[in-house]
Amino acid sequence: MANPSILILAGDGIGPEVMAEVKKIIGWYDAKRGITFDVSEDLVGGCAYDKHGTPLHDDTMAKAQEVDAVLLGAVGGPQYDNLDFSVKPERGLLRLRKEMDLFSNLRPAQCFDALADFSSLKREVVAGLDIVIVRELTSGVYFGEPRGIFTEGNERVGINTQRYTESEIARVARSAFELARRRSNKVCSMEKANVMESGILWRQVVQEIHDKEYPDVELSHMYADAGAMQLCRWPKQFDVIVTDNLFGDLLSDAAAMLTGSLGMLPSASLGAPMANGRPKALYEPVHGSAPDIAGQGKANPIACILSFAMALRYSFDLGDEATRLEQAVEKVLADGVRTADLMGPEGGTPVSTSAMGNAVVAALNASL
Protein backbone atom coordinates (compact mmCIF):
# COMPACT_ATOMS: atom_id res chain seq x y z
CA MET A 1 0.00 0.00 0.00
CA ALA A 2 1.24 3.53 -0.80
CA ASN A 3 2.50 5.63 2.08
CA PRO A 4 0.12 8.34 3.28
CA SER A 5 0.90 11.63 1.56
CA ILE A 6 1.39 15.09 2.99
CA LEU A 7 1.86 18.41 1.19
CA ILE A 8 3.74 20.94 3.32
CA LEU A 9 3.05 24.59 2.57
CA ALA A 10 5.19 26.41 5.12
CA GLY A 11 4.36 29.89 3.80
CA ASP A 12 5.76 33.14 5.15
CA GLY A 13 7.23 34.70 8.29
CA ILE A 14 7.50 32.16 11.11
CA GLY A 15 5.69 29.54 8.97
CA PRO A 16 8.92 27.87 7.75
CA GLU A 17 10.46 28.11 11.25
CA VAL A 18 7.63 26.28 13.02
CA MET A 19 7.24 23.83 10.12
CA ALA A 20 10.93 22.86 10.42
CA GLU A 21 10.08 21.44 13.87
CA VAL A 22 7.15 19.45 12.46
CA LYS A 23 9.51 18.00 9.86
CA LYS A 24 11.73 16.74 12.70
CA ILE A 25 8.70 14.97 14.15
CA ILE A 26 7.71 13.49 10.78
CA GLY A 27 11.30 12.21 10.57
CA TRP A 28 11.01 10.75 14.07
CA TYR A 29 7.87 8.75 13.12
CA ASP A 30 9.70 7.38 10.10
CA ALA A 31 12.85 6.42 12.03
CA LYS A 32 11.35 5.24 15.31
CA ARG A 33 7.82 4.06 14.56
CA GLY A 34 8.13 2.86 10.96
CA ILE A 35 5.38 5.29 9.94
CA THR A 36 6.52 6.83 6.68
CA PHE A 37 4.80 9.72 4.97
CA ASP A 38 5.39 10.77 1.37
CA VAL A 39 6.14 14.42 1.95
CA SER A 40 6.21 17.07 -0.76
CA GLU A 41 6.65 20.80 -0.29
CA ASP A 42 5.47 23.87 -2.15
CA LEU A 43 4.81 27.58 -1.80
CA VAL A 44 1.77 29.49 -0.58
CA GLY A 45 1.17 33.13 0.28
CA GLY A 46 3.72 35.89 -0.18
CA CYS A 47 6.58 33.54 -1.12
CA ALA A 48 4.41 32.05 -3.89
CA TYR A 49 3.57 35.57 -5.08
CA ASP A 50 7.28 36.46 -5.17
CA LYS A 51 8.03 33.44 -7.36
CA HIS A 52 4.88 33.06 -9.48
CA GLY A 53 2.99 36.35 -9.19
CA THR A 54 0.12 34.50 -7.51
CA PRO A 55 -0.29 33.42 -3.86
CA LEU A 56 -1.23 29.89 -4.96
CA HIS A 57 -0.06 28.40 -8.24
CA ASP A 58 -2.53 26.13 -10.07
CA ASP A 59 -0.05 23.23 -9.83
CA THR A 60 0.09 23.64 -6.05
CA MET A 61 -3.70 23.69 -5.90
CA ALA A 62 -3.81 20.48 -7.94
CA LYS A 63 -1.30 18.80 -5.58
CA ALA A 64 -3.36 19.86 -2.55
CA GLN A 65 -6.38 18.11 -4.05
CA GLU A 66 -4.47 14.85 -4.40
CA VAL A 67 -2.68 14.41 -1.09
CA ASP A 68 -4.13 12.89 2.08
CA ALA A 69 -3.40 16.02 4.10
CA VAL A 70 -2.06 19.54 3.65
CA LEU A 71 0.02 21.06 6.47
CA LEU A 72 0.18 24.84 6.32
CA GLY A 73 2.42 27.18 8.34
CA ALA A 74 1.24 30.76 7.96
CA VAL A 75 0.91 33.40 5.26
CA GLY A 76 1.32 37.17 5.07
CA GLY A 77 3.65 39.94 6.02
CA PRO A 78 3.89 43.73 5.89
CA GLN A 79 5.77 43.67 2.56
CA TYR A 80 2.59 42.33 0.93
CA ASP A 81 0.12 44.70 2.56
CA ASN A 82 -0.17 46.98 -0.48
CA LEU A 83 -0.69 44.25 -3.06
CA ASP A 84 -3.94 44.12 -4.99
CA PHE A 85 -6.64 42.26 -3.03
CA SER A 86 -6.73 39.46 -5.63
CA VAL A 87 -3.09 38.47 -5.04
CA LYS A 88 -2.75 39.09 -1.31
CA PRO A 89 -1.13 36.15 0.55
CA GLU A 90 -4.40 35.33 2.36
CA ARG A 91 -6.10 34.70 -1.01
CA GLY A 92 -3.91 31.61 -1.38
CA LEU A 93 -5.24 30.18 1.86
CA LEU A 94 -8.83 31.12 1.02
CA ARG A 95 -8.51 29.44 -2.38
CA LEU A 96 -7.29 26.23 -0.74
CA ARG A 97 -10.21 26.21 1.70
CA LYS A 98 -12.75 27.00 -1.01
CA GLU A 99 -11.58 24.63 -3.75
CA MET A 100 -11.01 21.77 -1.30
CA ASP A 101 -14.51 22.58 0.04
CA LEU A 102 -13.33 22.42 3.65
CA PHE A 103 -16.67 22.98 5.33
CA SER A 104 -15.84 21.72 8.82
CA ASN A 105 -13.37 23.70 10.90
CA LEU A 106 -12.16 21.98 14.08
CA ARG A 107 -10.76 24.31 16.69
CA PRO A 108 -9.73 22.53 19.88
CA ALA A 109 -9.46 24.37 23.18
CA GLN A 110 -7.18 22.27 25.30
CA CYS A 111 -5.57 23.51 28.48
CA PHE A 112 -2.29 21.89 29.43
CA ASP A 113 -1.97 21.74 33.18
CA ALA A 114 1.41 23.49 33.18
CA LEU A 115 -0.15 26.51 31.46
CA ALA A 116 -3.42 26.75 33.41
CA ASP A 117 -2.26 29.95 35.10
CA PHE A 118 -1.96 31.66 31.69
CA SER A 119 -5.72 31.73 31.30
CA SER A 120 -7.74 34.76 32.29
CA LEU A 121 -10.08 32.31 34.08
CA LYS A 122 -9.40 30.55 37.37
CA ARG A 123 -7.15 27.49 37.26
CA GLU A 124 -9.93 25.13 38.41
CA VAL A 125 -12.20 26.31 35.57
CA VAL A 126 -9.67 25.59 32.80
CA ALA A 127 -7.13 23.01 34.06
CA GLY A 128 -7.62 19.81 32.06
CA LEU A 129 -10.04 21.48 29.63
CA ASP A 130 -10.32 19.55 26.34
CA ILE A 131 -13.12 20.60 24.01
CA VAL A 132 -13.47 21.05 20.25
CA ILE A 133 -15.57 23.63 18.45
CA VAL A 134 -16.73 22.53 15.01
CA ARG A 135 -17.44 25.63 12.96
CA GLU A 136 -19.23 25.51 9.59
CA LEU A 137 -16.73 27.23 7.31
CA THR A 138 -18.08 27.63 3.78
CA SER A 139 -21.61 29.02 4.09
CA GLY A 140 -23.80 31.19 6.32
CA VAL A 141 -23.77 34.95 6.67
CA TYR A 142 -20.22 35.38 5.33
CA PHE A 143 -21.30 34.07 1.94
CA GLY A 144 -25.12 34.47 1.68
CA GLU A 145 -26.71 36.68 -0.99
CA PRO A 146 -27.91 39.38 -1.17
CA ARG A 147 -25.02 41.23 0.36
CA GLY A 148 -23.67 44.74 -0.06
CA ILE A 149 -24.14 48.36 0.88
CA PHE A 150 -27.17 49.81 -0.88
CA THR A 151 -29.03 53.09 -0.83
CA GLU A 152 -32.60 53.15 0.43
CA GLY A 153 -34.28 56.53 0.26
CA ASN A 154 -31.70 58.99 1.52
CA GLU A 155 -29.54 56.66 3.57
CA ARG A 156 -27.24 53.67 3.09
CA VAL A 157 -28.12 50.18 4.24
CA GLY A 158 -25.63 47.34 4.81
CA ILE A 159 -26.99 43.87 4.08
CA ASN A 160 -25.70 40.37 4.73
CA THR A 161 -27.79 37.25 4.53
CA GLN A 162 -27.68 34.25 6.82
CA ARG A 163 -28.50 31.29 4.58
CA TYR A 164 -28.09 27.57 5.20
CA THR A 165 -29.34 24.66 3.13
CA GLU A 166 -30.35 21.42 4.78
CA SER A 167 -27.41 19.58 3.21
CA GLU A 168 -24.91 22.17 4.43
CA ILE A 169 -26.16 21.74 7.98
CA ALA A 170 -26.32 17.95 7.69
CA ARG A 171 -22.72 17.54 6.55
CA VAL A 172 -21.21 19.64 9.33
CA ALA A 173 -23.47 17.90 11.86
CA ARG A 174 -22.16 14.51 10.67
CA SER A 175 -18.62 15.79 11.01
CA ALA A 176 -19.33 16.78 14.64
CA PHE A 177 -21.01 13.46 15.49
CA GLU A 178 -18.13 11.49 13.93
CA LEU A 179 -15.69 13.53 15.98
CA ALA A 180 -17.69 13.01 19.18
CA ARG A 181 -17.60 9.24 18.66
CA ARG A 182 -13.77 9.43 18.81
CA ARG A 183 -13.97 11.48 22.01
CA SER A 184 -16.52 11.58 24.85
CA ASN A 185 -19.55 11.01 22.61
CA LYS A 186 -21.25 14.32 23.43
CA VAL A 187 -22.33 17.10 21.05
CA CYS A 188 -23.87 20.46 21.91
CA SER A 189 -25.33 22.31 18.92
CA MET A 190 -25.53 26.11 19.18
CA GLU A 191 -27.69 28.53 17.15
CA LYS A 192 -30.29 31.24 17.76
CA ALA A 193 -33.46 29.28 17.03
CA ASN A 194 -35.33 31.71 19.29
CA VAL A 195 -34.91 34.60 16.83
CA MET A 196 -33.65 33.19 13.49
CA GLU A 197 -35.37 30.87 11.01
CA SER A 198 -31.98 29.58 9.88
CA GLY A 199 -31.44 28.65 13.54
CA ILE A 200 -34.76 26.77 13.65
CA LEU A 201 -33.74 24.77 10.55
CA TRP A 202 -30.24 24.21 12.00
CA ARG A 203 -31.72 22.73 15.18
CA GLN A 204 -34.20 20.53 13.27
CA VAL A 205 -31.61 19.13 10.86
CA VAL A 206 -29.00 18.45 13.57
CA GLN A 207 -31.67 16.62 15.58
CA GLU A 208 -32.82 14.59 12.53
CA ILE A 209 -29.26 13.53 11.60
CA HIS A 210 -28.71 12.57 15.22
CA ASP A 211 -31.90 10.49 15.50
CA LYS A 212 -31.36 8.69 12.18
CA GLU A 213 -27.60 8.17 12.13
CA TYR A 214 -26.02 8.88 15.52
CA PRO A 215 -28.54 7.96 18.25
CA ASP A 216 -25.64 6.70 20.41
CA VAL A 217 -24.20 10.22 20.72
CA GLU A 218 -25.55 12.46 23.48
CA LEU A 219 -26.99 15.60 21.83
CA SER A 220 -28.04 18.87 23.44
CA HIS A 221 -29.01 22.26 21.97
CA MET A 222 -28.18 25.67 23.33
CA TYR A 223 -28.75 29.24 22.16
CA ALA A 224 -25.38 30.62 21.08
CA ASP A 225 -25.49 33.56 23.50
CA ALA A 226 -26.15 31.22 26.43
CA GLY A 227 -23.39 29.00 25.04
CA ALA A 228 -20.92 31.89 25.17
CA MET A 229 -21.85 32.45 28.80
CA GLN A 230 -21.50 28.75 29.66
CA LEU A 231 -18.11 28.60 27.93
CA CYS A 232 -16.81 31.23 30.34
CA ARG A 233 -18.66 29.86 33.37
CA TRP A 234 -17.85 26.14 33.15
CA PRO A 235 -16.32 25.10 29.81
CA LYS A 236 -15.63 21.54 30.96
CA GLN A 237 -19.36 20.72 30.61
CA PHE A 238 -18.76 20.53 26.82
CA ASP A 239 -17.04 17.99 24.60
CA VAL A 240 -17.86 18.84 20.95
CA ILE A 241 -19.73 22.04 20.08
CA VAL A 242 -21.13 22.38 16.55
CA THR A 243 -22.21 25.76 15.28
CA ASP A 244 -22.48 27.96 12.20
CA ASN A 245 -19.85 30.13 10.55
CA LEU A 246 -20.50 33.39 12.40
CA PHE A 247 -21.15 32.00 15.88
CA GLY A 248 -18.27 29.56 15.39
CA ASP A 249 -15.91 32.41 14.53
CA LEU A 250 -16.73 34.14 17.83
CA LEU A 251 -17.10 31.11 20.08
CA SER A 252 -13.93 29.38 18.87
CA ASP A 253 -11.80 32.49 19.42
CA ALA A 254 -13.24 32.94 22.90
CA ALA A 255 -12.83 29.25 23.77
CA ALA A 256 -9.29 29.12 22.40
CA MET A 257 -8.17 32.04 24.51
CA LEU A 258 -9.43 30.26 27.63
CA THR A 259 -6.27 28.26 27.24
CA GLY A 260 -3.59 30.98 27.03
CA SER A 261 -1.13 31.63 24.19
CA LEU A 262 -1.77 31.94 20.46
CA GLY A 263 1.39 29.90 19.91
CA MET A 264 -0.40 26.83 21.31
CA LEU A 265 -3.53 26.64 19.16
CA PRO A 266 -3.89 24.07 16.34
CA SER A 267 -6.73 23.69 13.87
CA ALA A 268 -8.05 21.33 11.22
CA SER A 269 -10.33 22.07 8.29
CA LEU A 270 -12.04 19.01 6.86
CA GLY A 271 -14.07 18.37 3.73
CA ALA A 272 -15.94 15.47 2.20
CA PRO A 273 -14.41 11.97 2.24
CA MET A 274 -12.14 11.18 -0.72
CA ALA A 275 -12.13 7.85 -2.59
CA ASN A 276 -9.91 6.34 0.14
CA GLY A 277 -12.43 7.30 2.82
CA ARG A 278 -10.21 10.02 4.33
CA PRO A 279 -11.63 13.52 4.46
CA LYS A 280 -9.97 16.25 2.43
CA ALA A 281 -7.99 18.04 5.09
CA LEU A 282 -5.85 21.05 5.84
CA TYR A 283 -4.08 21.44 9.18
CA GLU A 284 -2.65 24.74 10.36
CA PRO A 285 -1.83 26.68 13.50
CA VAL A 286 -4.36 29.39 14.35
CA HIS A 287 -1.65 32.06 14.55
CA GLY A 288 -0.38 34.12 11.61
CA SER A 289 3.10 34.75 10.24
CA ALA A 290 4.17 36.89 13.25
CA PRO A 291 6.42 39.27 11.30
CA ASP A 292 7.48 40.93 14.57
CA ILE A 293 9.45 37.83 15.61
CA ALA A 294 10.10 36.14 12.23
CA GLY A 295 13.67 35.03 11.57
CA GLN A 296 14.71 35.32 15.22
CA GLY A 297 14.17 31.74 16.37
CA LYS A 298 11.61 32.92 18.94
CA ALA A 299 8.41 31.38 17.56
CA ASN A 300 6.61 28.71 19.51
CA PRO A 301 6.26 25.66 17.22
CA ILE A 302 3.70 23.87 19.44
CA ALA A 303 0.58 25.06 17.56
CA CYS A 304 2.04 23.66 14.35
CA ILE A 305 3.15 20.45 16.09
CA LEU A 306 -0.32 19.96 17.60
CA SER A 307 -1.83 20.57 14.14
CA PHE A 308 0.24 17.62 12.92
CA ALA A 309 -1.10 15.60 15.88
CA MET A 310 -4.60 16.39 14.59
CA ALA A 311 -3.54 15.12 11.16
CA LEU A 312 -2.35 11.86 12.73
CA ARG A 313 -5.74 11.46 14.40
CA TYR A 314 -8.19 12.67 11.75
CA SER A 315 -6.47 11.93 8.44
CA PHE A 316 -4.35 8.89 9.23
CA ASP A 317 -6.34 7.04 11.90
CA LEU A 318 -3.29 7.10 14.18
CA GLY A 319 -5.10 8.24 17.31
CA ASP A 320 -2.63 6.51 19.64
CA GLU A 321 0.30 8.24 17.95
CA ALA A 322 -1.54 11.58 18.13
CA THR A 323 -1.97 11.03 21.87
CA ARG A 324 1.71 10.12 22.16
CA LEU A 325 2.66 13.43 20.50
CA GLU A 326 0.23 15.46 22.63
CA GLN A 327 1.60 13.81 25.76
CA ALA A 328 5.15 14.61 24.64
CA VAL A 329 4.16 18.28 24.37
CA GLU A 330 2.51 18.08 27.79
CA LYS A 331 5.68 16.59 29.30
CA VAL A 332 7.90 19.28 27.80
CA LEU A 333 5.65 21.99 29.25
CA ALA A 334 5.49 20.24 32.62
CA ASP A 335 9.31 20.13 32.61
CA GLY A 336 9.26 23.93 32.35
CA VAL A 337 10.56 24.25 28.78
CA ARG A 338 9.16 27.54 27.47
CA THR A 339 9.47 29.66 24.35
CA ALA A 340 9.32 33.43 24.95
CA ASP A 341 5.53 33.66 24.51
CA LEU A 342 5.07 31.19 27.39
CA MET A 343 7.19 33.01 29.95
CA GLY A 344 5.16 33.87 33.03
CA PRO A 345 5.71 36.74 35.43
CA GLU A 346 8.22 34.58 37.33
CA GLY A 347 10.61 34.98 34.35
CA GLY A 348 13.29 32.48 33.31
CA THR A 349 15.23 31.84 30.13
CA PRO A 350 13.18 31.11 27.03
CA VAL A 351 14.28 28.42 24.60
CA SER A 352 14.46 28.83 20.82
CA THR A 353 11.98 27.41 18.29
CA SER A 354 14.45 24.70 17.41
CA ALA A 355 15.19 23.81 21.05
CA MET A 356 11.45 23.45 21.71
CA GLY A 357 11.18 21.06 18.74
CA ASN A 358 14.17 19.09 19.99
CA ALA A 359 12.60 18.86 23.46
CA VAL A 360 9.42 17.40 21.95
CA VAL A 361 11.48 14.86 19.99
CA ALA A 362 13.34 13.94 23.20
CA ALA A 363 9.99 13.45 24.97
CA LEU A 364 8.84 11.24 22.07
CA ASN A 365 12.00 9.16 22.50
CA ALA A 366 11.25 8.87 26.21
CA SER A 367 7.75 7.58 25.38
CA LEU A 368 9.10 4.42 23.72
Ligand code: NAD
Ligand atom coordinates in the same frame (compact mmCIF):
# COMPACT_ATOMS: atom_id res chain seq x y z
P1 NAD B 1 -0.08 36.82 14.30
O1 NAD B 1 -0.81 35.62 14.77
O2 NAD B 1 0.89 36.61 13.22
O3 NAD B 1 0.68 37.51 15.54
C1 NAD B 1 0.00 38.06 16.66
C2 NAD B 1 0.97 38.13 17.85
O4 NAD B 1 1.18 36.81 18.37
C3 NAD B 1 2.35 38.66 17.48
O5 NAD B 1 2.87 39.44 18.53
C4 NAD B 1 3.18 37.42 17.30
O6 NAD B 1 4.56 37.60 17.56
C5 NAD B 1 2.54 36.45 18.31
N1 NAD B 1 2.63 35.07 17.84
C6 NAD B 1 1.90 34.50 16.85
N2 NAD B 1 2.26 33.23 16.67
C7 NAD B 1 3.24 32.98 17.55
C8 NAD B 1 4.03 31.84 17.84
N3 NAD B 1 3.89 30.68 17.19
N4 NAD B 1 4.96 31.93 18.82
C9 NAD B 1 5.13 33.07 19.50
N5 NAD B 1 4.41 34.19 19.28
C10 NAD B 1 3.48 34.15 18.31
O7 NAD B 1 -1.19 37.87 13.85
P2 NAD B 1 -1.02 39.32 13.19
O8 NAD B 1 0.19 40.01 13.76
O9 NAD B 1 -2.34 39.95 13.28
O10 NAD B 1 -0.74 39.05 11.63
C11 NAD B 1 0.57 38.97 11.06
C12 NAD B 1 0.43 38.50 9.61
O11 NAD B 1 -0.09 37.17 9.60
C13 NAD B 1 -0.52 39.35 8.78
O12 NAD B 1 0.02 39.46 7.47
C14 NAD B 1 -1.80 38.54 8.77
O13 NAD B 1 -2.57 38.80 7.62
C15 NAD B 1 -1.25 37.13 8.76
N6 NAD B 1 -2.17 36.11 9.32
C16 NAD B 1 -2.13 34.90 8.72
C17 NAD B 1 -2.88 33.86 9.23
C18 NAD B 1 -2.77 32.51 8.59
O14 NAD B 1 -1.83 32.28 7.85
N7 NAD B 1 -3.68 31.59 8.85
C19 NAD B 1 -3.69 34.05 10.36
C20 NAD B 1 -3.68 35.31 10.97
C21 NAD B 1 -2.91 36.33 10.45
